[in-house]
Amino acid sequence: MNAMVCVRNDGKTSYCKPGKEFTLAHYGGVCYDESEVNWRGCGPPATNGVIWMKLLQTVIEAGATSPFSLLHLSDTHLTLADERDCESKLLLAQRRSKGFPTAEEDLAFAAAYARSKGHLLVHTGDLIDFVSEANLDAVKKFTDENDCFAAAGNHEFSLFVGEAKEDEAYRNTSLAKVQASFKNDIRFSSRIVNGVNLVALDNSYYLVDPWQLERLKAEVEKGLPIILLVHTPLYNEELYNHSLSRQAYGAPAYLMSVPEEKMRHYSPDRYEQQKEDATTAEAYRFISETRLFKAILCGHLHYDYETVLFGFLPQYVVGVGSARELFVR
Numbered sequence: 077m078n079a080m081v082c083v084r085n086d087g088k089t090s091y092c093k094p095g096k097e098f099t100l101a102h103y104g105g106v107c108y109d110e111s112e113v114n115w116r117g118c119g120p121p122a123t124n125g126v127i128w129m130k131l132l133q134t135v136i137e138a139g140a141t142s143p144f145s146l147l148h149l150s151d152t153h154l155t156l157a158d159e160r161d162c163e164s165k166l167l168l169a170q171r172r173s174k175g176f177p178t179a180e181e182d183l184a185f186a187a188a189y190a191r192s193k194g195h196l197l198v199h200t201g202d203l204i205d206f207v208s209e210a211n212l213d214a215v216k217k218f219t220d221e222n223d224c225f226a227a228a229g230n231h232e233f234s235l236f237v238g239e240a241k242e243d244e245a246y247r248n249t250s251l252a253k254v255q256a257s258f259k260n261d262i263r264f265s266s267r268i269v270n271g272v273n274l275v276a277l278d279n280s281y282y283l284v285d286p287w288q289l290e291r292l293k294a295e296v297e298k299g300l301p302i303i304l305l306v307h308t309p310l311y312n313e314e315l316y317n318h319s320l321s322r323q324a325y326g327a328p329a330y331l332m333s334v335p336e337e338k339m340r341h342y343s344p345d346r347y348e349q350q351k352e353d354a355t356t357a358e359a360y361r362f363i364s365e366t367r368l369f370k371a372i373l374c375g376h377l378h379y380d381y382e383t384v385l386f387g388f389l390p391q392y393v394v395g396v397g398s399a400r401e402l403f404v405r
């Protein structure tokens with residue numbers, strides 16, 4: 077089952093069909109197709125304090141001992157900074173906040189919605205846009221007040237966004253400080269809910285490290301069905317083609333384990349950042365051969381998408397400002 081709902085923080089809910097016009101209170105608009113980026117077109121964001129959230133609804137048949145539900149969020153990109161940060165960070169916050177103007181309100185609304193429905197919050201990374209004292213305080217407050225199981229995104233470790241190659245050394249400059257604001261290990265964690273193993277794996281630099289693959293294999297050894305949370309979606313041809321079709325010529329597909337021959341048009345920088353190594357290739361193959369994986373939840377693309385990997389494994393991408401309500405059975 078897949079459905080779309082538009083929910084608002086003033087208590088009104090509208091059920092939309094793609095392309096159908098609707099009017100709610102003072103606002104009206106058109107509900108877009110799920111593949112459309114700008115769901116926000118259905119109503120002015122944050123106008124008069126009204127927050128809209130595109131809510132996707134999905135059932136996962138995982139084999140839970142009893143049903144439970146999740147609210148999947150990704151790519152919130154909080155852009156807070158204050159006098160504790162340097163001048164250039166304040167300027168960065170000012171600039172980057174234009175891309176995510178309602179991040180705080182969206183997050184608070186989604187959290188309140190999850191609480192009201194009894195959903196466990198899961199977040200697949202880029203909760204913050206860059207490392208700052210104010211952003212990490214906000215994450216700490218959020219994870220103190222809400223039970224949220226999270227995987228890291230690349231922006232969790234961004235100091236100034238795009239100023240350096242994202243590699244282990246770069247991540248390690250902020251990892252301990254960032255990790256301290258989260259409740260679970262954002263590089264690798266497992267949490268078992270009603271007989272289903274939620275596994276968070278940080279693949280946000282397009283790589284799976286050897287220790288992560290070992291731990292992933294150990295989780296599979298437990299023999300429980302697994303819902304895998306990663307930031308970067310895994311490659312399949314359909315999603316690769318879709319990604320390229322919505323970007324300018326020459327842009328990469330922001331996916332893990334894209335085959336070498338499909339990266340020929342990438343810029344040298346993007347190729348270097350995104351090419352897989354032997355361990356990542358093994359992790360991709362391992363997932364493709366392990367039927368205990370029941371779904372992959374991810375983000376990174378900033379739009380909603382659903383696809384099936386390897387003929388059996390649904391992969392759900394959730395975009396900015398959207399949430400996916402998952403009913404796990």
Ligand SMILES: [Fe+2]
Pocket residue numbers: 151153201202229231376377378
């Ligand atoms: Fe993101």
